[in-house]
Amino acid sequence: MDALEVIKNWVKKDSEVLDLGCGKGEILKILSEELNTISLGIEIDQENITLCIQSGLNVIQQNIDEGLSNFGDKSFDMVIMSQTIQVLKEPKKALLEVTRIGKECIVTIPNFGYWSTRVNLLVSGKMPVTGSLPNAWHDTPNIHLCTIKDFELLCIECGINIIEKRFFDNSGIENSLTRLLPNLLGSTAMYKISK
Amino acid sequence: MSNSLEAIEVNTITLDGKLELECGQDIENIDLVYETYGTLNSDASNAILICHALSGNHHAAGIYQNEERPGWWDALIGPEKAINTNKFFVVCPNNIGGCHGSTGPSSINKQTGKSYGPDFPIITVADWVRCQSMLSDSLGIKVWHAVIGGSLGGMQALEWSCLFPKRIKKAGIIAAAPKLSAQNIAFNEVARQAIVNDPDFISGRYLDVGKSPKQGLKLARMIGHITYLSEEAMRNKFGRELKEGKLKFGFDAEFEVESYLRYQGDVFSESFDANTYLLMTKILDYFDPADKFEGKLDKAFKEIEAQLFVVSFSTDWRFSPARSKEIVNALIKAKKDVSYMEIDSPHGHDSFLFANKEYVNGLSSFLEN
Numbered sequence: 332m333d334a335l336e337v338i339k340n341w342v343k344k345d346s347e348v349l350d351l352g353c354g355k356g357e358i359l360k361i362l363s364e365e366l367n368t369i370s371l372g373i374e375i376d377q378e379n380i381t382l383c384i385q386s387g388l389n390v391i392q393q394n395i396d397e398g399l400s401n402f403g404d405k406s407f408d409m410v411i412m413s414q415t416i417q418v419l420k421e422p423k424k425a426l427l428e429v430t431r432i433g434k435e436c437i438v439t440i441p442n443f444g445y446w447s448t449r450v451n452l453l454v455s456g457k458m459p460v461t462g463s464l465p466n467a468w469h470d471t472p473n474i475h476l477c478t479i480k481d482f483e484l485l486c487i488e489c490g491i492n493i494i495e496k497r498f499f500d501n502s503g504i505e506n507s508l509t510r511l512l513p514n515l516l517g518s519t520a521m522y523k524i525s526k
Numbered sequence: 527m528s529n530s531l532e533a534i535e536v537n538t539i540t541l542d543g544k545l546e547l548e549c550g551q552d553i554e555n556i557d558l559v560y561e562t563y564g565t566l567n568s569d570a571s572n573a574i575l576i577c578h579a580l581s582g583n584h585h586a587a588g589i590y591q592n593e594e595r596p597g598w599w600d601a602l603i604g605p606e607k608a609i610n611t612n613k614f615f616v617v618c619p620n621n622i623g624g625c626h627g628s629t630g631p632s633s634i635n636k637q638t639g640k641s642y643g644p645d646f647p648i649i650t651v652a653d654w655v656r657c658q659s660m661l662s663d664s665l666g667i668k669v670w671h672a673v674i675g676g677s678l679g680g681m682q683a684l685e686w687s688c689l690f691p692k693r694i695k696k697a698g699i700i701a702a703a704p705k706l707s708a709q710n711i712a713f714n715e716v717a718r719q720a721i722v723n724d725p726d727f728i729s730g731r732y733l734d735v736g737k738s739p740k741q742g743l744k745l746a747r748m749i750g751h752i753t754y755l756s757e758e759a760m761r762n763k764f765g766r767e768l769k770e771g772k773l774k775f776g777f778d779a780e781f782e783v784e785s786y787l788r789y790q791g792d793v794f795s796e797s798f799d800a801n802t803y804l805l806m807t808k809i810l811d812y813f814d815p816a817d818k819f820e821g822k823l824d825k826a827f828k829e830i831e832a833q834l835f836v837v838s839f840s841t842d843w844r845f846s847p848a849r850s851k852e853i854v855n856a857l858i859k860a861k862k863d864v865s866y867m868e869i870d871s872p873h874g875h876d877s878f879l880f881a882n883k884e885y886v887n888g889l890s891s892f893l894e895n
Binding site: 347369371377378380381383384385386387388389390391392393401402403406 | 855865868
């Protein structure tokens with residue numbers, strides 16, 4: 332299974348979904364069409380916002396780093412934050428906020444503990460540049476990278492429950508190896524969490 | 527070549543029935559002057575209502591014969607523009623209380639044979655919307671594809687979605703606010719004081735004696751105009767440029783910005799009615815849809831069924847982005863369909879009149895999705 336298939340399994344039919352950093356709205360569009368969700372996206376890029384509007388999605392221009400206090404406690408059935416937490420100024424605060432707003436949340440992170448990232452650093456002695464982390468250290472939006480172990484420790488520290496977790500390899504597919512040694516063989520990790 | 531519409535038709539309609547106003551009075555035989563652009567389709571499903579702002583009128587788009595200046599929203603309304611007249615049938619009325627042909631303070635009161643002047647009742651945004659719904663009936667438009675407006679026009683679009691949830695599919699609420707701040711009301715009050723203290727105001731009955739409080743109206747417009755522009759726009763447009771290149775050590779208009787404001791004020795005072803201006807500022811001051819709902823905006827929005835698109839502009843300090851976000855957040859709380867964009871634009875409150883690329887793309891996508 333790929334990440335999108337897992338998301339479709341985790342999101343309930345007819346539920347209310349908030350996607351923080353929804354990009355062009357690809358995930359929300361699929362969820363709206365296939366699961367009849369009531370969807371809202373948060374996005375900062377105006378071209379992406381226009382594309383979302385063209386797709387008929389509701390989308391709000393908002394910078395997540397400036398806070399999410401305009402969303403009420405448990406006001407959405409599911410809050411999705413896909414490949415976003417590592418670009419935020421305050422990931423811990425964001426994690427607490429998404430678990431406040433969503434009854435459940437899906438958070439996807441790139442795993443900095445992935446074997447090729449580790450090898451890359453070990454061999455070259457430079458900040459890793461890989462398929463899932465393609466930018467040089469000085470111009471990457473990914474300012475708060477972490478490993479699977481780090482993320483799970485943060486969840487414990489914040490009192491957040493990890494309900495389910497999945498790990499995907501470099502081609503975005505789940506397999507027996509990513510399940511066996513996720514922090515080494517998982518390129519991205521996806522969590523269903525709640526608080 | 528301009529891509530503005532030509533051969534604009536100006537229509538006047540006398541509405542059937544009477545309009546019961548919020549103030550308790552009612553008006554009959556209302557004349558409304560309006561323009562239309564584009565063609566209404568066979569099932570009347572492509573109609574868009576444009577609501578004008580404080581000093582606006584029915585001439586939203588196109589160029590009249592023998593005139594140079596197009597309508598006030600020509601940058602956005604026309605063939606293949608943000609509000610595409612090749613697809614949509616666009617209607618823009620001059621609201622009641624106006625001074626461009628619709629029934630207002632300068633119209634003749636049939637009971638007295640004189641102009642209404644100060645006796646014209648105080649109108650509200652909700653009154654306007656009800657009056658516009660009477661126009662919709664007359665035009666055979668049961669449901670508007672969209673109702674759109676900027677500033678006070680955006681407030682009408684918002685009121686439409688609350689008052690007639692079944693008659694509007696989309697609302698474009700641009701550079702608006704859910705109610706005026708004390709600062710907004712203060713500016714309006716200064717404008718009103720400028721008018722009523724002009725010796726030619728004559729308790730509002732100036733038309734009876736062939737006069738007009740032009741000085742007061744000019745001042746009111748100058749004050750208003752400052753609030754429509756941003757500091758950046760003024761700096762870029764005028765800086766500290768001197769009209770004659772050097773200081774003259776006197777009190778005449780020496781800086782470019784001074785002569786610009788005086789000129790704008792003069793032009794406006796020649797063409798606008800002072801009682802209408804007073805009325806328009808009062809309509810703004812009174813607007814507060816949350817008032818009937820214990821101040822809770824999300825409750826005021828409970829009945830909304832339309833999709834809403836809220837737009838603000840970065841340098842607008844009259845109705846700043848924070849004011850638009852109040853509307854957006856209440857709509858989110860009320861679980862309504864809403865999208866929001868904050869456009870980077872240097873033009874202050876007036877930004878809504880300019881065809882900024884992101885703004886045009888966002889609005890046209892919203893109307894056509």
